[in-house]
Amino acid sequence: MSVTREELAAFADGQLDDPRRSEVAAAVAADAALAAEVERHQRLKDKLTAHFAPILTAPVPEHLTAPLGGAAPKVVDFTAVRQRRAARRIPRWSWVVGPALAASLALAVFLPRGEVQEGYANPQLASALDDQLVASQASTAPTHILLSFRSGDGQFCRAFSDHVQSGIACKDATGWQLQASGAPSDTQQGDYRMAGSSAAKIMVEAQEMAGGPALTAEEEQAARAAGWR
Amino acid sequence: MALLPRLRRFAAGLAHDAADGDDLCQSTVMRALEKRELWQPGTRLDSWMYRMMRNMWVDESRARTRRGETFVGEEPGLSVGVSGGQEEAVSLGVIDRGLRTLPDEQREAVLLVMVEGYSYKEAAGIVGCPVGTLNSRLVRGRDALLTWLGDGV
Numbered sequence: 001m002s003v004t005r006e007e008l009a010a011f012a013d014g015q016l017d018d019p020r021r022s023e024v025a026a027a028v029a030a031d032a033a034l035a036a037e038v039e040r041h042q043r044l045k046d047k048l049t050a051h052f053a054p055i056l057t058a059p060v061p062e063h064l065t066a067p068l069g070g071a072a073p074k075v076v077d078f079t080a081v082r083q084r085r086a087a088r089r090i091p092r093w094s095w096v097v098g099p100a101l102a103a104s105l106a107l108a109v110f111l112p113r114g115e116v117q118e119g120y121a122n123p124q125l126a127s128a129l130d131d132q133l134v135a136s137q138a139s140t141a142p143t144h145i146l147l148s149f150r151s152g153d154g155q156f157c158r159a160f161s162d163h164v165q166s167g168i169a170c171k172d173a174t175g176w177q178l179q180a181s182g183a184p185s186d187t188q189q190g191d192y193r194m195a196g197s198s199a200a201k202i203m204v205e206a207q208e209m210a211g212g213p214a215l216t217a218e219e220e221q222a223a224r225a226a227g228w229r
Numbered sequence: 230m231a232l233l234p235r236l237r238r239f240a241a242g243l244a245h246d247a248a249d250g251d252d253l254c255q256s257t258v259m260r261a262l263e264k265r266e267l268w269q270p271g272t273r274l275d276s277w278m279y280r281m282m283r284n285m286w287v288d289e290s291r292a293r294t295r296r297g298e299t300f301v302g303e304e305p306g307l308s309v310g311v312s313g314g315q316e317e318a319v320s321l322g323v324i325d326r327g328l329r330t331l332p333d334e335q336r337e338a339v340l341l342v343m344v345e346g347y348s349y350k351e352a353a354g355i356v357g358c359p360v361g362t363l364n365s366r367l368v369r370g371r372d373a374l375l376t377w378l379g380d381g382v
Contacts, residue, residue, distance in 0.1 A: 009368045013342060015349050040375055045343045047378075051324045052344050055238040055247070064233060064255050134266065149270060207270045214270045 003027050003034065012041035121169050121176035129158050129169055129176045133224065135217040146202065148220050149210040151179075156228040159206045166202045168209065171228040180205045232275055233258075235345065239279060242340040243286045245329055253289070257282040279345070280355045283337060290333060327377040335370030338363055343371070 003011075003024050010016045011024045028034045116122045121129055128143035137145060146159040146166075157170040157179065169176035180202065206214075215223060236257060241250035261268075261278055268277050328336055334356075341352035342363075353363040 005372065006364045006368050009371060010349065010364060013349075015342075041371065044371060044375060044378070047324065048339070048343050052238045052242060055241055056234045058234070058237075060233045060237065061251060064237070064251060064258060146265065147270065204274055207274075210270055 008034065008037055009041055012038045013045075117174060119178055120174060121178060125160070125162070125169070126176050128162075129160065129171075130228070131224070133217065133220050135220070147206060148215040148223065149206060150212060150215070151209050152211040154211065156223050157206070157209060159202050161202065168202060168206055179209065232278060235275070236278060236282060239340060239345060240282060240286075242328065242344060243283070243333075243337060245325070253282060253286055256285055260285065276347075276351060276355055279341070280357070283355060287333070323378065327374050330377060331370050331373055335366045335373070338367040339370040339374065342367055 007016060007020065007024055008028075011021065011028065016024060028038055120126075125143060128141065128145065132141060132143070132145045134145050134147060143160055143162040146161060148156065148158045151157045151170055155170040155172060157168055158176075159168045160166065167178055168180040169178050171177075233254070237250060237254050240254040240257070241247045244250040244253050257278060260281055264281075268274065328339070331339065337356060338352060341347045341355060342349065345352075347355065349360050349363055349367070352367075353360045356363060358366075
């Protein structure tokens with residue numbers, strides 16, 4: 001039986017389907033030259049993987065993470081970062097987000113416990129969740145709504161991102177319940193990556209929670225008119 | 230942003246060197262943020278971003294080729310006759326040079342499957358070609374690499 005080079009490579013990559021896979025496996029087992037070839041393919045793969053591995057573990061330069069609104073994705077103490085941020089107010093962005101950031105920090109840091117129900121959006125976030133539409137929101141709004149969808153249980157949920165956290169909130173009788181968010185209490189040590197507005201990660205979570213596609217602009221408008229219920 | 234290190238890796242492979250790769254990566258992130266409404270929840274975010282990056286690289290390469298016909302870009306011009314830097318020593322590693330000898334279409338196939346670990350079908354989806362085409366590009370690319378690397382592999 002002859003095995004093409006394409007088939008041999010696909011076999012080495014584990015990409016061949018049965019019954020062809022078993023046939024090629026038998027041919028490889030019976031032919032030392034073929035087996036050596038498969039091994040070369042695998043060694044090449046190992047070599048390439050090892051070659052690019054340092055990039056995966058290297059810290060991501062700040063100019064790449066900056067557009068995402070997060071600091072470099074390092075695991076550091078969240079409180080320390082928040083204090084440092086509050087202290088220097090991020091000069092680079094301050095002309096746009098300074099006031100908003102200060103406001104949200106004030107809410108996050110100084111809001112007396114008890115005014116906001118545990119696990120629910122604070123008033124500032126809740127009002128953004130209530131009012132902002134993905135299609136028409138101002139790009140300078142302190143909170144950015146990424147998308148809206150209905151969860152598997154039929155609740156309206158919205159993925160959002162602001163400068164102290166990002167997450168997903170779902171509307172219930174009490175208010176906007178935070179389902180996935182980067183609250184520092186979620187992690188023992190304060191995993192800052194969780195707290196950063198890592199939009200992509202939240203999108204992935206939204207994808208898992210959603211019972212269907214994201215709401216269109218019209219659906220979103222209708223949902224807002226009905227109070228997200 | 231858990232995807233960023235992976236995107237950087239792919240960008241570095243596509244663009245031949247880490248600095249160009251990071252530029253490409255940054256453009257891709259900006260583009261993805263601009264176009265985030267177009268991403269369909271329920272589809273894979275990583276494939277979507279890889280596809281975007283790959284297409285931007287194709288555009289960039291074409292533009293470079295056109296520019297290259299009239300004058301040498303600033304950076305290659307500056308580095309003519311200058312060498313010996315630590316960074317160059319790394320980037321001129323045998324694997325990098327081997328990858329650089331490959332046509333773009335073979336290099337991206339090799340990177341997507343052998344480094345990023347996509348299935349042939351997923352990789353074909355990102356590149357936008359039939360699976361059979363991807364398979365043959367991949368084989369030509371890796372045969373060339375094996376020849377390049379010789380018995381060292």
